[in-house]
Amino acid sequence: MEKYDVIVVGAGVSGLLAALTLSKHGKKVLVLEKSRNLGGNCNSYMVDGFQVDTGAHAITHLHEGPLRRLMDNYFEYLPVFEDYGHYYLRTEDNFMKVPSNLKDFVTFDMLPRKDRVVLSQAITKALTLSSFGFDLSGQSVYDSLPRNLSKDTYDFVDTISGFLSGKSMKETSAQRVLSGSSFVRDSITQEQFDVMIGKIEPKRRQSTESILESILPYNLHVSLKARVNRVSQPFTSLERLATNRVHYSQGYPRKGLKSLLNAILYSMPKTVDIKTECEVKKILVRDGKVFGVEADEIHQANLVIHTGFASDLPKLIKDLPAPYVEKLKEIVHTKSLSIWLGLDRELPEFNYTGSEIWFKDFPYWAMPISNYDSSLTPKGKQLVGFSFVIDENKSEKSEKKKAYGTIFRALPEIEKHIEMKHEQIMIPEKAAVTIDGYFADIRAPIKNLYIAGTDTDKRSMGITRAAYSIIELLKILNEDGNLY
Numbered sequence: 001m002e003k004y005d006v007i008v009v010g011a012g013v014s015g016l017l018a019a020l021t022l023s024k025h026g027k028k029v030l031v032l033e034k035s036r037n038l039g040g041n042c043n044s045y046m047v048d049g050f051q052v053d054t055g056a057h058a059i060t061h062l063h064e065g066p067l068r069r070l071m072d073n074y075f076e077y078l079p080v081f082e083d084y085g086h087y088y089l090r091t092e093d094n095f096m097k098v099p100s101n102l103k104d105f106v107t108f109d110m111l112p113r114k115d116r117v118v119l120s121q122a123i124t125k126a127l128t129l130s131s132f133g134f135d136l137s138g139q140s141v142y143d144s145l146p147r148n149l150s151k152d153t154y155d156f157v158d159t160i161s162g163f164l165s166g167k168s169m170k171e172t173s174a175q176r177v178l179s180g181s182s183f184v185r186d187s188i189t190q191e192q193f194d195v196m197i198g199k200i201e202p203k204r205r206q207s208t209e210s211i212l213e214s215i216l217p218y219n220l221h222v223s224l225k226a227r228v229n230r231v232s233q234p235f236t237s238l239e240r241l242a243t244n245r246v247h248y249s250q251g252y253p254r255k256g257l258k259s260l261l262n263a264i265l266y267s268m269p270k271t272v273d274i275k276t277e278c279e280v281k282k283i284l285v286r287d288g289k290v291f292g293v294e295a296d297e298i299h300q301a302n303l304v305i306h307t308g309f310a311s312d313l314p315k316l317i318k319d320l321p322a323p324y325v326e327k328l329k330e331i332v333h334t335k336s337l338s339i340w341l342g343l344d345r346e347l348p349e350f351n352y353t354g355s356e357i358w359f360k361d362f363p364y365w366a367m368p369i370s371n372y373d374s375s376l377t378p379k380g381k382q383l384v385g386f387s388f389v390i391d392e393n394k395s396e397k398s399e400k401k402k403a404y405g406t407i408f409r410a411l412p413e414i415e416k417h418i419e420m421k422h423e424q425i426m427i428p429e430k431a432a433v434t435i436d437g438y439f440a441d442i443r444a445p446i447k448n449l450y451i452a453g454t455d456t457d458k459r460s461m462g463i464t465r466a467a468y469s470i471i472e473l474l475k476i477l478n479e480d481g482n483l484y
């Protein structure tokens with residue numbers, strides 16, 4: 001039997017990024033995936049001549065976020081990202097850009113003027129507090145607003161919260177909205193990354209500040225430092241109140257979502273073996289230390305990285321500590337329904353690139369993805385994906401019926417142009433960022449067992465969050481002496 005350094009459970013974007021990065025650090029890696037296809041939630045496939053994605057996707061933080069760091073450092077082939085475009089709001093009689101800064105709010109007449117003033121004040125206050133270091137992750141969006149706003153305004157805020165966290169405004173933290181709306185930007189510099197993976201020593205700070213510290217009398221230096229810290233940092237994020245663009249640094253992969261998956265696979269060294277239709281049923285532990293997994297057969301390795309649901313771990317390992325098992329039960333997630341409609345022509349309603357949001361009653365987020373790339377459809381046709389957050393306690397049939405009802409209400413013309421219908425029910429992220437929701441640690445309470453994926457990192461969302469979790473994994477493996 002072949003002996004591996006690392007076994008990765010799951011071949012979604014997190015598992016494949018783990019395999020890619022670890023193999024480039026010299027490890028021999030085996031990836032085991034239970035389904036027939038690779039990519040998990042990150043893939044595309046053909047339905048009646050239309051190429052649909054696994055849910056409508058915007059890839060975020062492409063300039064300096066974690067995926068950018070991983071692409072720059074480990075990819076041999078890079079996907080091409082088309083400029084994302086804009087976010088729009090649709091109502092029965094209006095279609096306009098989503099406001100993402102105070103200037104936009106002034107002209108955003110879908111909501112009453114008084115409410116816009118109040119919303120602008122709430123954002124300014126939250127961003128000011130966050131910039132001065134106050135943690136708003138325990139404060140709900142709802143609690144950050146006054147009580148006398150119109151129903152439309154609450155629906156609008158609830159919808160934006162829902163798309164950012166998967167849950168309502170009462171369960172979504174104010175911090176989540178600030179980061180998800182790009183007011184607070186996710187980034188990781190190459191230098192920070194190199195320090196995390198142990199490539200370079202943390203720089204001893206030879207900043208202006210430390211030079212001043214060495215030459216100025218103490219009292220003078222302290223007051224200067226206070227001024228630098230308190231004034232310049234808040235200003236850089238506060239100025240976004242005026243200039244923020246919610247679609248900043250976002251893109252859609254040319255040729256569809258699968259080209260991101262393909263770029264990872266093309267970059268994978270030959271030292272990585274991947275097996276599909278191979279479900280891991282047990283993670284094997286001896287003397288408190290992991291030594292392999294049971295799948296189609298026993299596979300042995302010194303390290304195991306689990307990228308399925310962390311909440312599945314108690315099924316895979318006997319005798320996990322009870323408090324750990326209890327904590328894992330606190331992870332919450334949401335279900336999504338995506339409806340792909342292949343249209344017999346390009347409709348004027350979808351004459352844009354980006355996405356649109358419907359925020360009344362049953363909100364959707366829709367993307368006409370063939371506007372980025374006409375090769376995703378047969379000639380002259382159009383492909384639009386609509387995603388809904390659905391109620392897990394209701395039947396899928398009734399949620400689908402309601403979803404179609406909403407689409408036809410929002411876009412009455414569309415029904416007579418539908419040539420292809422395709423539905424997907426998925427779990428977009430393994431943990432929703434709610435106020436009380438739990439996230440698992442990368443280190444499991446068993447030596448050499450690690451967890452990666454969207455239930456281990458609260459930052460950002462989706463693929464960007466998966467990439468953060470991989471960077472954090474590399475950092476922790478490095479700290480544990482397991483990276484090199």
Ligand SMILES: Cc1cc2nc3c(=O)[nH]c(=O)nc-3n(C[C@H](O)[C@H](O)[C@H](O)COP(=O)(O)OP(=O)(O)OC[C@H]3O[C@@H](n4cnc5c(N)ncnc54)[C@H](O)[C@@H]3O)c2cc1C
Nearest residue numbers: 010012013014034040041055057058280308428453462463
């Ligand atoms: C409708 C929708 C819209 C989305 N929109 C966006 C977006 O706009 N932007 C964005 O960045 N992200 C978006 N996402 C989220 C993004 O696709 C996911 O967060 C990301 O792909 C998750 O990757 P992952 O590898 O962590 O998890 P997954 O894709 O869930 O992969 C986990 C893999 O592990 C396998 N597995 C699990 N258990 C086992 C086992 N025991 N043995 C073997 N294999 C196992 C599973 O089969 C799966 O393939 C969206 C998702 C959906 C559904």
